[in-house]
Amino acid sequence: MNVIIEWTYKTPKGATTVLRSEEMPAAQALLLAEDMEKTGRVKSLCCMDRQDTSWSLKELKAYLTEIASEPHNIAVYFDGGFDRGTRQAGLGCAIYYEQNGKPYRLRKNAFSTELKSNNEAEYAALYLGLVELELLNVHRLPVRFIGDSQVVINQLSGEWPAMEKELASWADKIDVKLAQLAIQPEYQLISRKDNAETDRLATQALNGIDITSTSEIVKDS
Incomplete structure (x- = not known):
């Protein structure tokens, strides 16, 4: 905070x-x-x-x-990729947080055949991050959600209306989960270049490479 x-x-x-x-x-x-x-x-x-x-x-x-003993100072990076030819999607999220005085990074990706567009994949990637936050037992904390999708960031922050039925459904689903976890969201738009880590995770998911890892971040001395 x-x-x-x-x-x-x-x-x-x-x-x-x-x-x-x-x-x-x-x-x-x-x-x-x-x-x-x-x-x-x-x-x-x-x-x-x-x-x-x-x-x-x-x-x-x-x-x-x-x-102090719970995850805090949390930032969730997310990205979704959609292959129009195969109608398949890859989702990626990277969660940075502190716990017991140490910094950590959680990386997670997922493959999906149930989405219809790149925007849906972006929403699903953010929701994947929320699921991981729930598994980390994150509650009643401010969390930054960071991505390169103008549609997702602007719709969830209230700048743009969610006109498409599928996207409005995802926005509602995310709002419900945020309320359940009592998370206070802050949305930040970044460039695709600055979101390379989760873009890579999404691409790896599309290529059949599953990533699930949590590691302590060791700073250079």
Whole structure:
């Protein structure tokens, strides 16, 4: 979860002003806020998330403690590919998250013969990511869904209407699953170049190569 710190600063002579930070991860915000309070010049302070919910430092600390052993700071990349000649589809998703202080990546793909278009494949790929989130026991958390499909991203974010029956059905199915998991979605459109990992997973599914893996991300020293 990302938050903004909002605080009232008070000078030694009693003048006050309200200041706001840039958005940052909640753990970083907690460290900074606690250090700011040590100065003795903070009259009041709270943190605001993207849903404009206000968090006290006590609440934020409790939240971070609660989710430490669960997957959090989650980003789901997705992509779907559709072969018009064979009427077959490949789905791919890559989920990046943190758990117990370590970063992980989950990769999953799937093959389908039940879809009718590339847009349907894109929706199905995002739904595949949701199924994996449920298996990870992700609940009541903000999650970023990232893909290169303008149709899916704009329809799910409410920018475009879902006019086609099949796509509207997928959008409804995704909204139901999000509500069941109490996930707060954020949708981000990226270029196909920046979505190469899940494009490759979708292509591998079309070629009969099944991928299911979870690994810790080891950063270069």
